[in-house]
Amino acid sequence: MDLNIIWFILIAVLFTGFFILEGFDYGVGILMIGKSQSERTQLIRAIGPVWDANEVWMITAGGASFAAFPHFYASMFSTFYLALFLMLLALIMRGVAFELRGKLDNSDWRNFWDGAIIFGSLVPALLWGVAMANLLHGLPIDSQMHYAGNFFDLLSPYALLAGIFFVLLFAFHGANFLSLRLADGRLLLDLQKKSRFLGISAWLAYLIFVVALVFETDVMSKFTGVIIFAAAMGVLSASWSFAREGKQKAAFITTTLTIAMTTVGLFVALYPRLMVSSLLPEWSLTIYNAASTPKTLFIMTIAAVIFLPVVLIYQSWTYKIFKERVQSIK
Amino acid sequence: MDALILSRLQFAITTVYHFLFVPVTLGLSIFVALLEMWYVQSGSYEERIKLKKLVKFFGTIFLINFAMGVVTGIVQEFHFGMNWSEYARFMGDIFGAPLALEALTAFFLESTFIGLWIFGWDKLSEKLHCLCIWIVAFGSNLSAFWILVANSFMQHPVGYEIEGGRAVMTSLFDLITNPYIFGEYTHAFFAGITTGGFLVIIVSAWKIATDEISREMFIHTLRRAVLFTFVGIIGVMGSGHLHTQYLASANPMKLSSIEALWETTDPAPFAIVADINQEQRRNDFEIAVPKLFSFMLYNSFSGEVKGINELQREAMEKYGAGNYIPDVKGLFWSFRIMVGTGGLLLGIVFVIGVIAFFLRDSIKKFLCYFKLMPLLLPLPFIANSVGWYIAEAGRQPWIVVSLQKTAQSISPNLTSWDVWATLIGFTAIYLFLAVLAVFAAVQFINRTTISEEE
Numbered sequence: 146m147d148l149n150i151i152w153f154i155l156i157a158v159l160f161t162g163f164f165i166l167e168g169f170d171y172g173v174g175i176l177m178i179g180k181s182q183s184e185r186t187q188l189i190r191a192i193g194p195v196w197d198a199n200e201v202w203m204i205t206a207g208g209a210s211f212a213a214f215p216h217f218y219a220s221m222f223s224t225f226y227l228a229l230f231l232m233l234l235a236l237i238m239r240g241v242a243f244e245l246r247g248k249l250d251n252s253d254w255r256n257f258w259d260g261a262i263i264f265g266s267l268v269p270a271l272l273w274g275v276a277m278a279n280l281l282h283g284l285p286i287d288s289q290m291h292y293a294g295n296f297f298d299l300l301s302p303y304a305l306l307a308g309i310f311f312v313l314l315f316a317f318h319g320a321n322f323l324s325l326r327l328a329d330g331r332l333l334l335d336l337q338k339k340s341r342f343l344g345i346s347a348w349l350a351y352l353i354f355v356v357a358l359v360f361e362t363d364v365m366s367k368f369t370g371v372i373i374f375a376a377a378m379g380v381l382s383a384s385w386s387f388a389r390e391g392k393q394k395a396a397f398i399t400t401t402l403t404i405a406m407t408t409v410g411l412f413v414a415l416y417p418r419l420m421v422s423s424l425l426p427e428w429s430l431t432i433y434n435a436a437s438t439p440k441t442l443f444i445m446t447i448a449a450v451i452f453l454p455v456v457l458i459y460q461s462w463t464y465k466i467f468k469e470r471v472q473s474i475k
Numbered sequence: 476m477d478a479l480i481l482s483r484l485q486f487a488i489t490t491v492y493h494f495l496f497v498p499v500t501l502g503l504s505i506f507v508a509l510l511e512m513w514y515v516q517s518g519s520y521e522e523r524i525k526l527k528k529l530v531k532f533f534g535t536i537f538l539i540n541f542a543m544g545v546v547t548g549i550v551q552e553f554h555f556g557m558n559w560s561e562y563a564r565f566m567g568d569i570f571g572a573p574l575a576l577e578a579l580t581a582f583f584l585e586s587t588f589i590g591l592w593i594f595g596w597d598k599l600s601e602k603l604h605c606l607c608i609w610i611v612a613f614g615s616n617l618s619a620f621w622i623l624v625a626n627s628f629m630q631h632p633v634g635y636e637i638e639g640g641r642a643v644m645t646s647l648f649d650l651i652t653n654p655y656i657f658g659e660y661t662h663a664f665f666a667g668i669t670t671g672g673f674l675v676i677i678v679s680a681w682k683i684a685t686d687e688i689s690r691e692m693f694i695h696t697l698r699r700a701v702l703f704t705f706v707g708i709i710g711v712m713g714s715g716h717l718h719t720q721y722l723a724s725a726n727p728m729k730l731s732s733i734e735a736l737w738e739t740t741d742p743a744p745f746a747i748v749a750d751i752n753q754e755q756r757r758n759d760f761e762i763a764v765p766k767l768f769s770f771m772l773y774n775s776f777s778g779e780v781k782g783i784n785e786l787q788r789e790a791m792e793k794y795g796a797g798n799y800i801p802d803v804k805g806l807f808w809s810f811r812i813m814v815g816t817g818g819l820l821l822g823i824v825f826v827i828g829v830i831a832f833f834l835r836d837s838i839k840k841f842l843c844y845f846k847l848m849p850l851l852l853p854l855p856f857i858a859n860s861v862g863w864y865i866a867e868a869g870r871q872p873w874i875v876v877s878l879q880k881t882a883q884s885i886s887p888n889l890t891s892w893d894v895w896a897t898l899i900g901f902t903a904i905y906l907f908l909a910v911l912a913v914f915a916a917v918q919f920i921n922r923t924t925i926s927e928e929e
Contacts, residue, residue: 194590197545201586205578207552212575215567222556222563223886229553230897234904237546241908244542248535248915291560292888437568438643445572452579460587466598 148442149432152213153419155449157412159206164273164404165318166199172319174239174266175312176339177259182252183473184332185259189243190471191326196243198460200236212445216290216435217419224284224292224420225276228299232272239265267312274311277411278304281362283423290430303361310350314381317343318404321388321397329473337391344385351378351407362414362421370414377406479885481894482558485901487867489550491860492905496544498859501619501664502671503537504612506703510696511605521927525692528925533675533696534592534608535923539916541589543908550901558894562874562884569635569644570625577621584614616664623660624651629875630866631655631725642878655725658718659866665710666862670855672704673820676827677852678920683838684845689925694831694838701828708821715817716771723772726876728786728799729869734768735761735807741779742769747811751804756784794877801871809861809868816858823851 170192177185192199211218222229238261246258282303285294320340327333355374358364364371384399415421419435422428436442476484510533514526552574556563563570591599592607599607628635634649635642644650679697683690722730731737735749737757745767750760769778783800790799830841874881 194594197586197590198583200549201578201582204549204552204582205575207556208571208575208578210571211555211563211567212571215563215571218556218567218571219560219563219886222553223558223560223888226557226886226889226893227896229557230900233550233553234900236549237904237908240546240549241542241912244538245911245915248539248919289887290564291886296893437571438638441568441572441644444644444647445575448572448576448579452583456579456583456587460583463587463591466591466595 148439148446149436150417151446152209152436152442153412153416153432155446156206156209156213157409158453159202159209160412161405161408163199163202163206164408165401166195166202167269168315168404169319169322170196170199171266171270172315172317173323174262174319175270175316176319176323176336177263177266182255182259184329186255187327187329187332187471187473188323189246189262191323193243194467195463197240198463200240209445209449213437213442214419214430214432214435215437217430220286220290220292220420220430220435221276221280224286224294225279225299227296228272228275232269235265235268237265238262239269270312270315271305271308274308275299275304277311278307280420281358281364281411281415283362283421283429285424286420286422286428286430287424288428290428290435293424303357306350306357307354310347310354313343313347313350314400314404314407317347317384317388318397318400321384321393321400324388324393325397326471328470332473337388340385340388340396344381344388348378348381348385351381358414364414367414367416370410373406373410373413377403377410380406476891478889478891478894479882481891481898482885482889483881485894485898486554486558488898488905489547489554489901490867491863492909493544493547493551494859494863495856496540496547497619498663498667498670498855499540499674500537500544500615500671501667502669502703502707503533503540503674504608504615504671505668506671506675506700507533507537508605508608508612509699509703511608515601515605524927525925528923529692529696532923532925533678535919536674536678536916538589538593539912539919543912545586547905558886558889559874559884560886560888562879565641565879565884566628566875567641569628569642569650572644572647573621573624573650577618581614581618581621585611585618588614616667619663619667620656620660623663624653624656626866627653627655627659629873630659630870632875632878637878642875654721658714658721661714662711662718662862665707665714666855666859668707669704669711669820670707670859672700672707673824673855674852675700676704676824677848680827680845680848681920684842684848685921686924692925694835697827698831701824701831704820704824705828708817708824711817712821715814720772723780726870727781728783728790729801729806729865730772731781731783731786732801732803732806732869733810733865734780735803736768736780736782737784738782739779739785740782742766742777743772743780744768745771746807749807751807753800753803756787756800797872799872802868806865806869809864813858813861813865816854816861820854820858823854 173188173192177188180188207218242258242261242265246255279299284292285298287293317340320336320343324333324336355378380399381403384396384403387396387399417432418429419432420430507530511530514523514530517523517526588607588610592604592611595604595607628650631653632642633653634644634646636645637643675696679693679700682693683697719730735746735751735758736743744763744765746758746761746763748762749758752759766776768780770776772778772780783803787799791797830838870876872880872882874884
């Protein structure tokens, strides 16, 4: 196995970590819709200690893409220019909101920042779905790896569908996370009710997404990819029934698995490409024509092998420290 | 305006804005960590209550600033690909590594332990909790190191070769031990100490003047912050001096542009003011101290310094026809503003130090001045911003000195409309957030008192 393949796997691992961890953070943000202010405070406290470190998974995925596959980083970020701008606005508002929300004892002030968190969770969830769908579907990338389309080419119905699927899956994942982290009985009951709806919606969206994948991409040429998606749908339906039965831990573990399998499935379907060109298959970015030199890949492999496990250790320690359920505040 | 100039403007605005918060994070994280150590070690019960409140007080200011720094930092990471894709392609093999290492070794540390620090007061032992903020401080300063490794390469490429039209890393060790990084990192680090410390000075002075209940405690922090900032300013000056001397060999064009020295001279004078005529490539008027520039560079009153015009001729021979002269006027005056502000800061901190340490008993006489001190707060931020202007405008027209020009590095798919939209968007949201964050911080500072009541 050469270093390019190792780095393809590592990038997939980083995106998987990102979607699992920020997945429930985004989900919690989305679930703040329609809640009272004191309930929203509890929801925020459930992710308060961890959201920032979870977001670093995305930043690391971006930085690692830059280091290992600079052309992929360059083409992806310039292609999604306006979409990423929107995402940045959302992430900026969300990040500041967590910090400033509680700084003034004023209900309008808090409402404003709660709106920022909802916006800042919904938009990135949607846009990451759009981005992943487009990478696999193919975009007008020319022989120089430059994007030859415009902003609206990114927003095809197929891509938007993937975005909606991500939003629903993350919302369901977030609900399962909250059911493990909250103590307020009324909120928990409400979550369980929502999970019923979210679970089936996410599953249906998944089904439509996979059908769309079959028609819109070459996913069928990779049998493993299809198998993984089918298995993920099976796990998701199990998660749905766990959530209904109140088996909170199992429900959360299974949505985690669903997200992991979906991300892996997408990368398997991509392999060995990173970004498909819809103009000519040969113009696609691959793990070879987009990569750094073996030397840089080798150095980065060593760094990742040393530091990623360390990160995992202290991050999981954090979850252990904050395992106690968030009490409702009077 | 085309996409190139708009992208440059956007990068300038977003980095300078980002770097309003970064130095505060670098310095204030260390200051808060020191305060918490004081709290952990303190034996008296009353003092402990007050000290804990003090740690949380400056911790809160730190956190507001930290959040602003984090979110504006994400923009910078995305920016290299969004607006400068050809730069990312050319430099990815080299630039990507420190950026990824920054995320792996520093961002994860900062973000994880800041969460533990904020929410861990009742869950961690005192010592462990204090360790968390030290780790945050370490992570922040480590992240500054990595990004400056990347920046130093752009200023002074080492450990690379050109292969297939792009720069390729030959040695990570050379990259990390780039002689350029020494001056750049120490300068940025001490600028952080200065900025963070000066912020504490201003806040303490304001509280001393306006909040009688808390006055006693803020005299303590004022004293500590004076010493802290003093170390910072001396460090900034020393590292700045050494770095400028180093520039004589590392980037003479930048150096001579900072001094608006058009013709090669031996010994070179130091111009205090000059009327710079960039088009005619000369100064129409200047007041200069003879021999001083040579002395500053070589510690001796003789020594040749190459002028901009000769360096331009050399650059043309080496890299082909073109204009290799940066914005001399902007660099010349930025440098003077930076050094002048630094000197002013030193004087201010000295005077405050005298009051805090030697005129402690008659401090009430100075309260009316202390009340005006927030007006001085912009000083270190101005110095930091013009400092970055010198660093980055001083390498133009290159994005990577001698290897790639800024004009070649822009994403080719961007239209000026794209960049107009994001430029306006970023600027608007940044102004909006600045107002809200400052408002929240000021409200917090004014309504929080440090008393013995629990």
